[in-house]
Amino acid sequence: MAYRANALICTCTNCISNGSLQIKDALEAEIEGRGLQDDVLVVPTGASGLCVRGPILLVQPDGIFYQRLRTEDIPYLVEEHLLKGRPVRSLMYVPPGEEVPIPELRDIPFFKDQRLVALRNRGMIDPEKIDEYIARDGYRALAKALTSMSPNDVITSVKKAGLRGRGGAGFPTG
Amino acid sequence: MPKMKPDDLERIGEKIKRTMLLREGEGRAKVIVHMGTCGIAAGARAVMKAVMDEIEKRNIDDVIVTISSCAGLCSREPMITVELQGEPAVKYVDLTPEKARQILVEHALGGKIVTEYALAAGSERSI
Numbered sequence: 001m002a003y004r005a006n007a008l009i010c011t012c013t014n015c016i017s018n019g020s021l022q023i024k025d026a027l028e029a030e031i032e033g034r035g036l037q038d039d040v041l042v043v044p045t046g047a048s049g050l051c052v053r054g055p056i057l058l059v060q061p062d063g064i065f066y067q068r069l070r071t072e073d074i075p076y077l078v079e080e081h082l083l084k085g086r087p088v089r090s091l092m093y094v095p096p097g098e099e100v101p102i103p104e105l106r107d108i109p110f111f112k113d114q115r116l117v118a119l120r121n122r123g124m125i126d127p128e129k130i131d132e133y134i135a136r137d138g139y140r141a142l143a144k145a146l147t148s149m150s151p152n153d154v155i156t157s158v159k160k161a162g163l164r165g166r167g168g169a170g171f172p173t174g
Numbered sequence: 175m176p177k178m179k180p181d182d183l184e185r186i187g188e189k190i191k192r193t194m195l196l197r198e199g200e201g202r203a204k205v206i207v208h209m210g211t212c213g214i215a216a217g218a219r220a221v222m223k224a225v226m227d228e229i230e231k232r233n234i235d236d237v238i239v240t241i242s243s244c245a246g247l248c249s250r251e252p253m254i255t256v257e258l259q260g261e262p263a264v265k266y267v268d269l270t271p272e273k274a275r276q277i278l279v280e281h282a283l284g285g286k287i288v289t290e291y292a293l294a295a296g297s298e299r300s301i
Contacts, residue, residue, distance in 0.1 A: 002226045004239045006197045039226075041193065061199035061240050085209040085241035124197060135187040135194045143180035 005040045005082060007031075008123060010056040012047030019071070020055035026074040027057075031082065040082050048123030050110050053093060058105055058123065065105040066091045192235040201238035203282040206255040210244025216251035217270070224271030225254070228278050237282050250293065256281050265293040 009015075009024045028042050048056060053067035057077075064087045066077065073091055080086045092101035093108055102108050116122065125132035133139075145154045164170045187194075195201050207213070207222040225239055245253050250267035254274060257263040264287055266277055277288050 002230045002239070003193060003196060004222070004226065004241060006193070008197070039222075043197075060197045061201075061204075061238055063199055083209070084211065084214070084243055085207075086243040131186050131190055132194065134183050135190050137187075139183055143183055147180050 003039060003041045005062070006060045007040055007042045007082070008045045008058040008060060009042060010047060010051065010054060010058075010123065011044040012051055012054075014047065014051035015054035015056060018051075018054045020069075022071050023055045023057070023069050023074065026071040027078065030074050030078040034078060034083055036078070036082055043126050044128075045123045045125065046127050048105075048111075050093075050108075059087075062087065063104040063106055065093055065103070065108060067093050188235075192229075192238075195235065196238045196240075199238075202236040202259055203238075204257040205237060205239045205278060205282055206242045206257070207239065208243065208245045208251065208253045208255070209241040210248070210251075212244055212248035213251040213253065218252040220271050221252045221254065221269050221274045224274050225278050228275045232283075234283065237278070247293070253293075258282070258285065266291045267293045 007027055009020055009027065011020050011024065024042060024044060031037055031040050031042065045058075048058070050056065050067070055067075055069045057066040057069055058064070059066070059081060062081075064081065066088070069077075069091060073088075077088050077091060080088050087103055089101050089103070092103050094101045095109065105111050121133065121136050121138075125136060130138070149157075158173055163173045165173055205225055207218055207225065209218050209222070222239065222241065228234075229237060229239065242255070244251075245255070245265065247253065247267065252269045252274075253265060253267050254269060254277065255263050255265050256277060258281075264281065266273070266288070269277075269291065273288075273291055277291060280286050280288050
């Protein structure tokens with residue numbers, strides 16, 4: 001299917017407790033009501049980290065970040081942004097103490113300086129659809145380790161990565 | 175479920191590559207359909223559907239289609255803007271679904287500007 005927009009709605013525990021599942025239902029109903037179901041895909045995602053401003057919605061490919069949504073905001077948002085291409089300023093993120101909204105996620109200070117490594121799929125894929133994980137290179141490292149690396153190569157590269165974890169105490173892996 | 179092999183990862187990823195590209199907001203080329211009220215009234219939806227249909231038919235997976243609002247030239251709608259990575263954007267005016275298909279093929283895929291339908295090169299900021 002050739003969509004032209006993805007509406008990524010955060011369905012982490014925090015956003016759900018703030019009503020994000022109702023937002024998702026309202027989005028789907030409004031999109032369907034406008035006949036946009038072949039144009040716009042609604043995707044439930046995991047947390048992006050700014051759930052204090054939840055429920056959160058990211059519209060791609062535009063990169064527009066919406067926050068503190070209520071179900072009654074949805075008809076207007078769908079008509080303006082998803083039908084007419086006009087992002088809705090009143091639903092965007094405004095930094096504390098400021099007045100001007102920041103439309104795009106990548107310009108928001110909280111996200112701007114993050115360099116995602118292990119969490120690069122956060123907020124980008126539906127955690128219940130394994131194909132989406134695979135499309136973002138999921139399991140590739142495992143496939144590479146099993147088919148083209150020796151056990152020693154694997155241990156060396158895990159050590160070199162400096163990855164820590166194992167039970168949360170920060171022990172080095174490998 | 176049969177046992178998976180490493181090659182299967184490639185195949186599974188390939189199936190939804192286009193959707194994931196859209197989600198990442200990056201494509202080799204971007205086709206922006208202007209969807210202000212003026213655009214919609216002049217037939218922008220049919221233009222967009224034609225572009226999406228052509229993408230589907232040709233199984234193109236490195237071009238994304240998106241919408242934007244009125245470009246400020248309502249009398250020349252429907253309009254689209256084509257952006258190729260690293261090149262100035264080109265705006266096309268007075269479109270029909272057929273012209274839009276031609277632009278997709280010749281410009282977004284072939285890299286050649288369809289001067290016949292082009293208004294100007296550049297986005298609002300640069301013209």
